[in-house]
Amino acid sequence: MTGVPLAFYIGLSAAMFLIGMLGVMIRRNPLLLLLAVELMLNSANVALVGFSRHWDDSAGQIFALVVMVVAAAEVVIGLGLVVATFRQRIELDVDQLSTLKG
Amino acid sequence: MATTLGWIILALPLLGCLALALFPRHGEPPKGPVIAIGVGSILIAFVLSAVVFASMLAEDPSERLHVDSLYEWIDIGGVSVDLAIRIDTLSMMMMLIITGVGFLIHLYSVEYMDHDRDYRRFFAEMNFFVFSMLLLVMAENFVFLIVGWGFVGIASYLLIGYYYQQADAVRSAKKAFVMNVIGDVGMVLAAFLLVRELGTLDYSEVFARAGELGPESGTALAVCLLLFVGAAAKSGQMPLHSWLPDAMTGPTPVSALIHAATMVTAGVYLIVRCYTLFDLSSLAGDTVAVVGMVTLFLAATVALMQVDIKRVLAWSTVSQIGYMVMAAGLGLYASAMFHLMTHAFFKATLFLAAGAVIHALGGEQSLDRMGGLRRHLRVAYFAMGAGCLAIAGFPGFSGFFSKDEILAYSLAAGTLGTIGYVVGTVAALLTAIYMFRLLFRAFFGPDPDGGYAHAPHPSRWWMAVPLSILAVLAVVGGWIQVPFGWHLIDDWLAPALVGAPEISPSHTQEVVSLIIGSIVAVAGIAIAWYLFGADRERRLRLAGVAAGPRRVLEDGYELDEIYDEALIGTTRDLGDALTRDFEPKGAGGIISAPVAIVRGSARVLRAAESGLVRTYAFALIAGVGAAGIVIVLAVVR
Amino acid sequence: MPWITLTILVPLAGALLCGLLAQSERRTATLVALATAGVTLVLSLVALGLFDRNLADLQLVDHLDWVESIGLAWDVGVDGISIWLLLLTTVLFMVGIGYACFRLPERGPAFLAMLLLAEAGLIGLFAAGDLVLFYVFWEAMLVPFAFLIWVWGGERRRRAGLTFVIYTMVGSLLMLVAILATAFIAQDITGQFTFNIAELRGVAFSETESTWLFLGFALAFAIKLPLWPLHGWLPMAYGEAPILVTALLAAVMSKAAVYGMIRIGVPVFPEGANNLAILIGVLAVVGIVYGSLVAWRARTMRMLVAYSSLAHLGFVMLGIVAFDVMAAQGAVLQMVNHGIIVAAAFIIVGVINRGTGEEDIDRIGGLAARAPWLSGIFLIVAMASLAVPGSNAFVGEFFILAGVFRHHAWLAVLACIGIVYAAVYMLRLYQSSMNHEERGIPAGRRQELGLPDLVALVPLVLIMLFIALWPASIVGGTRASVEAAVAPAQVAAGRPADQILVPVPRNPPAENLPLPGDETAADPATTTPGGQP
């Protein structure tokens, strides 16, 4: 009874994911939105690495690394968009960016 | 040798047409080359036809049949059709008439069309006609018969509508074309039946195996009647005749060549060519004969009342072809062909003489404004006189022999033949009357009131020479087949008419018919002189009585009006209704229904596209939640 | 050499190249487009040279497995039916692109790119030997045509384009469902999962299955053709598209439908086709008469030709559903004829519209005096269009109807009404514009054909004359494939054995059928005919 069972890691992951998700839904500031998305991505990584440990296979860790790369890319584009909208003197509110309305 | 020349004969007018049509387009070419090509090609074709004719004369009668295939045109679904020609005595005779009369009329046109702007187009179209007509008579199978049939239709359309800026010419051309298409459909359906029943369209095979259709069978009857629809449309037989009088809007040489001498007799040629089929079904033959009788009589009555000089001749053509059709229906194939030949001579003469008059008067066509022309136009007068005597059947002239032959032989052809004889004889009397009415009113008496606006000028030799030659032929053309003498036409055609029923009148019938025929002709001329020649006042008095029937006759029994109302009007209304009402609402409704559905659903669904990122996020999550619930319910029990 | 694949890829590459060019580089774009179309034409001629007329199956096949597990493959080739449509496509696009290069619209490079894309799609469609590939190309050609209407069309182009897209999509989605269903049901029957058309021929579908599957395909084809009364999109699309695009729509795209019918519908689902043959035949005849009547009364020249196309395609459809070798061969010939004639007719209408600035038939007249060449070529085209004996269309219509007459005389007789009306409406078009007194002709405009028009029209007229003079050149090449295509349907229709010229494939073979000797084996559809060649 020294190690931590997988269940705990998965539980942590689920909790973080839900928190991040809630953040995505209730925040209107795009910066905060992006931060919440980071949280969700991280929670996924925890699960991935946890299962990697469980199955004794490095694939999960590789996955986690790829997710990080994707997160980096996403942040770059997301922040680029934030800056671009800011330069147009548009308020930092995702609800204002609704030109895709059908 | 014969077929090689045959191909050349066929190709020459086509090449002439192409050469004329494809002249460089800037400026009209000089007339010299146009004449050389346009007339020369027909002349050479005629000379070559004569050479072939001479070579065939040298052959044994049983060998006078030459068939040659150029290449396999199509092989489809078990039916093979070659591009092939057939030169036998029947097509030889037609070739000589077409190229011979055609050449003379081309020559005549050189002067007649002299003032025309589209000189070149005229000769190109005329050459095209000669080519098509030759194709029609030389074809070895029904497909190329129909092709030639269609091509002469085009040529006729083009030449009727030659003066394309005149509304009535355009209308007549369209009418002629459409009525001929109706005929084409008949022919085509007949060909379908042959394909279905015999699986072939070659003459030799169809005629050899015609018996398989079964004598007096419904199929044979249907084939013959459908073929006859085509023949009737082309030859202006009732009730498909009404385009022919209207076709006179074309230049007069066209009327002479196409609508008198050659094309309109194609129907007769067709029946004679397919005599094997018509012999299979006596009912079909009787129908043909009856149609011929009705036509020849009614058309003769209409011709009595026409004022336009060309329309008189047109109705007379309808009537004369009625004689031929009647003869063909009664099985008197050689007689029909004989009359076809003499008719080509004398009707061409009449038309060309009428053309000379019209040309001399600067386009005047109404008999009311003619009179005393014999003093001005000697050549036309003599030619017209010869033509009238020939068509009236005056003893010794060509029409006398050919018409008499038909009538005399009819007497030997059963009850229907006897009826035909009576009808034909009465119509012959009418023929003499209306033709001499024309002659007397145009050439005799005083000049018309007020004189001529356009002083008549005599023709130059371009017109005079062909006219004279044709006039001579109209006089002597009948002498090649003389009762109790010799039967050159019968003998010549015999190889092409093997197996046709032998009908010949007894001596009594022949003699009676000759005597009555002569009397009728002389009586008709006398009546015409009494009514129209001797006393002008009497004619004017006569014109006053019975105005109603007179108008009906002038309009050709008002068949045109009936067609307009019953057929064209109703379908036009139907077309308009479909275009105006059904098309936008019915067909458009079928189309707009799915469009409306898509649009409606899009209108509902677009509410989901709020443009707000968080709603999308929520939708996503809700979807994940729903999927999760489903999975949990499925996995956890 | 993968000739057929190249024939598809070359226009595709040309389209990409043109699409990448800036909109100002019109000259380069025309050169690229002309070169591409020319190379494609040469490639298709090479394919014709290598083509063996005696084989019924797909030839010059390029096969490349893609996703074997679900039976997807790149499988293109030509048979005696598609080779002619392939040629028709390449020739007409050569002419059309050549014509477009002389009179390039706004955004020319994109226009040319779309045309080339459409060409690639059509060639692929005619060459596809696989149902999925067929479907992909079927949709692929829709896209460029929709854009051509949408961007370069007339005033109401948006609506026309939308209608066109929605309508054809409805049909093609049904077809997609039918394709998938076909593959799955065939797997149940034969144990083999495939989309290959040749392998699907002869699969022993039950009559119900066959009917439903055929219906799925037939609806898509009927809409594309269009078959009366599903022609609602036709006046809009034909009316609003640029005239060149209209010409190509009518000339080539409509052939996709009849081609699908004779390549897939009839041979793969013979029982279903037989059940619906009379219905389709009647609709085709109604379309012939209806199209003729509406064409007669049409207001504009363009609509007249559009509705005449409806009528003429009815003949082709009639020839296919007669299940007669003669009629079907005639139908294939008539596809080519109609393509050439209608393209020429639309180009001529375009010339008249441009020369007079007038679309209405009744407002112009007397052009013949101003434009003798136009009048002459128009006359030839009009005569060919109304199938006057001796024209190339006559050959097609004559043998279609002769074949139909052998089995359904009444349909052939009714269809003949269309022949008469064709004369009426074509003469109306010709005479009202060319004959009569001059009217509605503005001064200072050129009415005569220009060099570009001649370059486009003369080859078409020459092809018409060539086919009229020697139809065997095309018809001979169609025989083997057509016999194989209609034979199953002839068996299904219970025709006498002597009419069925080739053995009908059966999958699974007859001896593997459950319970041989029971009623399914006695069904004529499931027995091999006695008529062996």
Add this chain to the structure above:
Amino acid sequence: MGERITFAIAAATALVCSIAVISVRDAFRAAVALIGALLSVAVIFVLLSAPFVAMIQVVVYAGAIVVLFLFVIAYLGERRTVGAPDRLARWQFLSWVAVLTLGALAVIAFFNSDLAGFRDDPRPTGNIGDPDAIGAAFLDRYLIPFEVTSLVLLVAAVGAVLLARRAVQREGGR
């Protein structure tokens, strides 16, 4: 026991920091809280015998990415808070419903799981998390995904440049 205690502390920190990330309204503080969460997760990675991933987490994630955030936040400066009322305020309870539903689902799934060893001590593992093992796996078995990620990064970089250029141009810059 030490591992469990470490886990408990790291997990608790991670959760607290996460809640802070979404609850504070000031972006700067949120970003700092995110750093805390990320570092805690790094600790957890170490516990999971994934030292390389943990290292990357610290260097790239907590180091580079969040620093990027902080730069942007600093660049944008103090923003007045949102002026317009939340248009979706009425629907916000749905977010909670969704989160709670998903949470409930997670709990159900959690207690129903019959994965072997799910609730037991983890088995001892090989050196799957070593940098050399990761490197070997990346360049051998996962070469193509590796290359693809580089492509993704390239695209992202190009996109960012384009966005920036357009924004600058619109302001009249070069």
